[in-house]
Amino acid sequence: MEAGLDSRPALRGKAVPEDGRWWFSLAVPIAVVGLWVVLSQVGAIAPAVLPSPRAVVVCLGEELWSGRLGDDAIASLFRVAVGFGLAVLLGIPAGLAMGHSALARAVLLPAINFFRSLSPLAWIPFAILWFGIGDAPAIFLIFMATVFPMALATTAAVVSIPSVYLRVAQDFGLCGWERLAKVVLPAILPQVITALRVTAGLAWLVVVAAEMIAGRDGLGFAIWDARNGLRMDLLVAEMIVIGIVGVVLDRVLLRLMTLPSVRWGYER
Amino acid sequence: MNDKAVRLQSVSHHFGSVEVIRDLSLEVSHGEYVAVVGPSGSGKTTLLNLISGFLEPSSGTITRRGESRMVHQQDGLYPWLTARENIALGLRTRRGTAGRPGRLEAMLDLIGLNGFADHYPHQLSGGMRQRVELARALAGEAEILLLDEPFSALDYLTRVRLRGELERLIRERPRTVILVTHHLEEAAQLADRVVLLTGRPARIRCVLEIPRPRPRRPTDPAVVEAVERLLGELGADPETSAIIPPDHVARADGGGR
Ligand SMILES: Nc1ncnc2c1ncn2[C@@H]1O[C@H](COP(=O)(O)OP(=O)(O)OP(=O)(O)O)[C@@H](O)[C@H]1O
Numbered sequence: 001m002e003a004g005l006d007s008r009p010a011l012r013g014k015a016v017p018e019d020g021r022w023w024f025s026l027a028v029p030i031a032v033v034g035l036w037v038v039l040s041q042v043g044a045i046a047p048a049v050l051p052s053p054r055a056v057v058v059c060l061g062e063e064l065w066s067g068r069l070g071d072d073a074i075a076s077l078f079r080v081a082v083g084f085g086l087a088v089l090l091g092i093p094a095g096l097a098m099g100h101s102a103l104a105r106a107v108l109l110p111a112i113n114f115f116r117s118l119s120p121l122a123w124i125p126f127a128i129l130w131f132g133i134g135d136a137p138a139i140f141l142i143f144m145a146t147v148f149p150m151a152l153a154t155t156a157a158v159v160s161i162p163s164v165y166l167r168v169a170q171d172f173g174l175c176g177w178e179r180l181a182k183v184v185l186p187a188i189l190p191q192v193i194t195a196l197r198v199t200a201g202l203a204w205l206v207v208v209a210a211e212m213i214a215g216r217d218g219l220g221f222a223i224w225d226a227r228n229g230l231r232m233d234l235l236v237a238e239m240i241v242i243g244i245v246g247v248v249l250d251r252v253l254l255r256l257m258t259l260p261s262v263r264w265g266y267e268r
Numbered sequence: 269m270n271d272k273a274v275r276l277q278s279v280s281h282h283f284g285s286v287e288v289i290r291d292l293s294l295e296v297s298h299g300e301y302v303a304v305v306g307p308s309g310s311g312k313t314t315l316l317n318l319i320s321g322f323l324e325p326s327s328g329t330i331t332r333r334g335e336s337r338m339v340h341q342q343d344g345l346y347p348w349l350t351a352r353e354n355i356a357l358g359l360r361t362r363r364g365t366a367g368r369p370g371r372l373e374a375m376l377d378l379i380g381l382n383g384f385a386d387h388y389p390h391q392l393s394g395g396m397r398q399r400v401e402l403a404r405a406l407a408g409e410a411e412i413l414l415l416d417e418p419f420s421a422l423d424y425l426t427r428v429r430l431r432g433e434l435e436r437l438i439r440e441r442p443r444t445v446i447l448v449t450h451h452l453e454e455a456a457q458l459a460d461r462v463v464l465l466t467g468r469p470a471r472i473r474c475v476l477e478i479p480r481p482r483p484r485r486p487t488d489p490a491v492v493e494a495v496e497r498l499l500g501e502l503g504a505d506p507e508t509s510a511i512i513p514p515d516h517v518a519r520a521d522g523g524g525r
Pocket residue numbers: 283286288306307308309310311312313314315341468
């Protein structure tokens with residue numbers, strides 16, 4: 001009786017309207033750049049206030065060609081990967097423990113809420129004092145910025161698992177590690193992926209700030225260096241790269257949301 | 269003797285200060301088919317959760333001999349698994365035959381969802397999900413089936429067909445069944461015994477034996493008669509209640525303490 005229905009999961013059903021809107025997404029960037037071009041062309045903005053688009057493009061080309069911008073981006077991405085990776089490796093298990101045990105919640109939640117409310121930038125002096133200058137302080141700051149929200153999001157996801165899933169697990173003899181792997185983790189995955197996107201974005205914000213003060217390289221340090229050298233064209237070129245890398249990072253994590261086994265979490 | 273599949277002895281259950289079940293005793297023999305009928309919110313799902321061992325009763329004892337499988341009233345399927353994978357979960361504990369593809373296909377045939385085997389629950393209708401869940405419970409070898417309104421989201425014809433299929437499967441491989449339903453006709457057609465519960469806190473209001481071997485047609489005179497008795501028992505009218513001969517209706521004594 002269901003033969004008349006489309007038997008394929010409609011995951012990419014919106015292909016046609018999305019195609020049309022592709023141009024819409026470029027409207028604002030084009031308008032902003034266009035305005036910038038016009039204003040600097042007629043001399044309405046002094047180059048000392050905002051460099052001309054031409055200067056920025058030339059600078060961007062030079063920096064990319066010389067490899068400096070690429071090296072800085074790689075240095076920053078490495079710090080994010082390590083700091084954020086450690087936060088995920090620690091935050092998710094901590095969240096699972098807190099989700100399962102009221103005792104763990106009672107012990108850990110007050111401290112986690114305190115540290116989550118503390119701006120990670122407040123740690124910068126200690127980061128330098130303890131770790132000096134280089135990769136370590138930036139990794140530490142990224143870790144401090146992301147581990148607490150990750151743990152809290154995981155806790156919330158575990159606590160909100162419908163009890164019927166656990167009852168079914170009991171009926172089918174799933175317990176211990178098997179229950180964790182086959183029921184708990186898949187049940188929280190959609191929420192965990194959302195949390196990963198949010199905290200990865202946070203990590204990308206923090207790394208720039210960390211490198212400005214505690215770095216000798218990386219995009220954040222490059223920003224600071226350009227400011228000190230009064231190289232506004234370089235500054236804008238670097239800001240553009242930071243923004244683009246951030247968007248690409250988010251797009252990559254967004255791909256996780258299209259996994260068939262997590263779609264249920266976003267389509268209700 | 270202790271050869272009952274399920275035995276509840278003066279079981280009471282509270283959720284906080286809300287008393288849901290009061291002093292309920294019930295014995296179900298191996299291979300018996302019992303239907304539980306009662307008003308919404310009276311504690312039927314709670315009763316099944318107690319029997320399955322997911323809840324501990326506040327007082328009283330529950331013994332269960334054999335593994336049980338429950339079909340949940342709603343959303344008991346794992347949304348991260350396809351229909352096929354959900355049913356395969358039911359096969360999992362079948363020793364030696366686990367993962368046998370023939371069985372899985374047979375279950376998909378039974379519920380008429382072959383074309384939807386690789387769909388996720390959120391891509392299925394409510395009735396389709398119920399059928400998958402029934403298949404998952406029936407796929408295994410569990411001795412005791414606890415069915416919480418397994419047909420409620422189905423259209424009439426599918427409902428009748430699936431009742432028949434369930435009947436056939438149970439004849440093939442006898443199991444103990446406790447079926448919760450709002451549907452008096454369904455209860456009287458399928459069950460050996462219908463247990464009518466009071467409103468919350470749930471007590472046994474009366475138990476009605478259906479004196480006719482299964483399977484029965486919904487229009488079987490014994491079924492029709494049983495439905496009439498149940499209706500009479502539910503109606504407040506003393507004249508209709510009076511037509512129930514006491515030998516068929518075993519009353520719970522005086523509403524407990
Ligand atoms: N986990 C819980 N915590 C607190 N109260 C609960 C819980 N589960 C059920 N209840 C309460 O217990 C009562 C019985 O619930 P139950 O789900 O067993 O009813 P039911 O007979 O299955 O109803 P329905 O026919 O509508 O499915 C309800 O009043 C409900 O509010």
